[in-house]
Amino acid sequence: MNKIQEIDRVLPGKPLSVIEEFESGKNTFVFDGEVRSSVIGKPVVNMVNRILNVTQRNPPMIPKIGDIVTGYIDMLFGNMISVRVVYINDKNSHSGFSAIASTRISNMGNNYYSSWRERNYKGKLIFKVGDIIRGRVYSLLNSSIHITLEDKDLGLVYTICFSCGNTDLIKVSGGLKCPNCGNYEERKVCIDYGKEAFTSLYDKQYLMG
Ligand SMILES: [Zn+2]
Numbered sequence: 118m119n120k121i122q123e124i125d126r127v128l129p130g131k132p133l134s135v136i137e138e139f140e141s142g143k144n145t146f147v148f149d150g151e152v153r154s155s156v157i158g159k160p161v162v163n164m165v166n167r168i169l170n171v172t173q174r175n176p177p178m179i180p181k182i183g184d185i186v187t188g189y190i191d192m193l194f195g196n197m198i199s200v201r202v203v204y205i206n207d208k209n210s211h212s213g214f215s216a217i218a219s220t221r222i223s224n225m226g227n228n229y230y231s232s233w234r235e236r237n238y239k240g241k242l243i244f245k246v247g248d249i250i251r252g253r254v255y256s257l258l259n260s261s262i263h264i265t266l267e268d269k270d271l272g273l274v275y276t277i278c279f280s281c282g283n284t285d286l287i288k289v290s291g292g293l294k295c296p297n298c299g300n301y302e303e304r305k306v307c308i309d310y311g312k313e314a315f316t317s318l319y320d321k322q323y324l325m326g
Contacts (some may be wrong), residue, residue: 121162127171134169142170157175163193178212180205180254180262186216187251187274187315196221200250200264202320216262218252220244222298242266242305247322249275249315251307272305275315284316 121133132151133139140318141147142163144156154160158171159213180186192199192215199215220242244250251274253266266272277284278295279302285295292303 121160121169124160126157126174127160128157129153129155133160133171134168139167139169142168144171145169159247178205178208178210178258179214180216182254182257184254184261185251185271186210186254186264187249187316187318188216190246190248190250191215193246196241198244198250199256200252201322203322214262216252216254216264218250218264218266222267223306242272243303244273245276245279246275247276248304249318249322266305269308272307274307274310274312275319276302276304277319278302284319286311 119245121139124133127133131154132148133145133154134152136147136150136152139152139162141152144154144158145152145215146155147153152169154171156171156173161170161172162168163170163223180202186200187207188200188202190198190236196219198218198220200218201213201215202210204210215248222242250266251271252266253268253271254262255265256263267300273293276286278286278298280300281295281298283295283297286295286302288306289301291309292301293306294301
């Protein structure tokens with residue numbers, strides 16, 4: 118047990134030392150008189166304080182409630198959309214998970230949304246597969262990432278014209294208009310629609326698994 122420093126990677130539950138030798142530090146726990154790792158990581162010992170820590174390896178970036186996630190719609194089902202997350206708070210995420218959002222407009226008594234409802238939305242938001250969406254995480258119930266799109270800075274950040282493929286749609290009241298073919302796309306468009314970062318994301322989505 119005196120070569121802990123040389124171990125590169127341990128799995129959760131792995132006994133690393135006896136408590137007489139080291140105290141349990143970060144990412145460890147004591148079971149049966151032994152200090153064990155609670156994560157996948159590399160053991161690091163503090164010889165001065167005799168504390169054993171484990172540094173977590175590539176901790177998966179999982180969104181927390183309140184985080185802003187951006188990604189593309191990979192599936193529509195009933196009143197739900199599935200968004201493949203590419204950014205969490207503007208940081209690239211490679212974990213490959215999806216968030217879900219409801220396309221129903223909730224009655225939150227919010228003036229901004231009341232005006233949306235009074236327009237042509239009839240209580241349901243319209244999205245298409247491939248749309249680049251930004252949402253805010255509000256629940257992690259049942260291991261799913263639930264996002265809301267109900268704010269000015271949330272919703273559609275980029276898409277293309279589904280009639281002619283034009284990539285430069287113009288933001289108009291209640292949606293987007295194609296200057297090329299005149300097609301109107303009814304969407305919940307967010308306030309900074311069409312930023313360049315999202316334009317490139319649209320093209321990249323077809324290269325991602
Ligand atoms: Zn068009």
